[in-house]
Amino acid sequence: METVRRKRKRSGEDWFVDIVAYGFAGLLSLSILLPFMQVVTISMSPASVVNQTGFHMIPTKFDFSGYEQIATDPNFWHSYLNTIIRTVLGTASGVLVTMLTAYPLAKTNLPYRRGLMMFVVFTMYFSGGMIPKYLLVKSLGLTNNFLVYILPCLITGFALIITRNFFMSIPPALEESAKIDGATNLDVLFKVYLPLSTPVVATISLWYCVQHWNSWMDNMLYVTEKSKYVLQYVLQTILTNGQTADMEAMTDIVIHTETMKMAALVLSLIPIVCTYPFLQKYFVKGMIVGSVKG
Missing domain, CATH: 1.20.5 (Single alpha-helices involved in coiled-coils or other helix-helix interfaces)
Structure with missing residues (x-):
């Protein structure tokens, strides 16, 4: 019935x-x-x-001179290129290192696994502070080095935990059958786990991408060469002081109006706005699956 x-x-x-x-x-x-x-x-x-x-929501007149002026500013586009390079390299290396670290930590038979995870969680709440970090970066020779944008923030604890929990949700039988066929640990990670980990990889990729794209404090602390400035630090200088030093002349000052400031902000948002829709469908699934298993 x-x-x-x-x-x-x-x-x-x-x-x-x-x-x-x-x-x-x-x-x-x-x-x-x-x-x-x-x-x-x-x-x-x-x-x-x-x-x-002053500030208003609906334009009464249209004028794109702000975009035209910012388009002729070599400082802006040079820092834009530096940020793109930083974001691509930082995201790719961050995802790779996160997966290589999360894979062994997902194994219940790993020695000292609980202690290692406690160490990871500890770094999420405590740090050495700004001055010790600066001394460490300086002693490693990373000041005025492009690697200072990549190495100090190569991996984050939260992304590692989410990825490790996702790997723990994958049935162990898949790994066992792959190893019976002669697969190594790296083969299992990249040929078995990676194809199944699209949601979590997309999630942490978005995190690393936004983190690198928005970072400017490391530029202010560790980089004084204007040829290595990143976009967000140049924007911070523009919005705070209304001016930025000319990288060619090193002494000339380029003055920015409010229109140019906002045009620079809009142009800086384009890559993230274009990237997010492609990763959004994986974002919620990666967060949920990666956070339910401890």
Whole structure:
């Protein structure tokens, strides 16, 4: 006998929870969208309009001179290239080292496994501080070295834990059958685990990508050569001081209007905005699966 499932009648409590949830999500979305709209509007407005009306959401006049001026600034594009190189190298090396570290830590028969994981968690809460880190970087000869953008932040504890937990959710029978066929540990990692780990790899790749793209503090602390400046540090200088040193002349100062500042911000957002949609579908799955198994 075929049974018919009746749709449960929604109670007043259900409606209240939905209204609160959607209302909170809407307010959160507006808090993100409105500043972004403001930045885009100012970047497309004439400097005279911006000076008269200040910040506004809808452009009254269109003027792309800010983009034209920033497009002719060699400092901006040189730092843009440095950031792209840093992000690509940092993300690729970070994902590789994270997977190579997470794979042995996912094995329950690894000696001192619990102690190693406690050490990883410890680094998430405590650090040596800014001065000891600077002395370490200097003693390693990484100051004014492009590797200072890669090596000190090569791996993060949270990404390691998420990846390790994901690997623990993979059935051990797959590894055992691969080793019976003569596979080595690296073969198992890259030919068995890696194809099954697309969600978690996409998740940690997005983390590392955003981390490297947004970093500027290491530039300020460890790099004084203007040819190695990254985009975010140049943007920080532009937004804070309204000017940036010319890398060619080393003494000339390029003054930036509010329109140019916002145009530089919009251009700096393009790579991340274009990358995120391709990784979004894996993001939630990677987070959930990577965090449920301890």
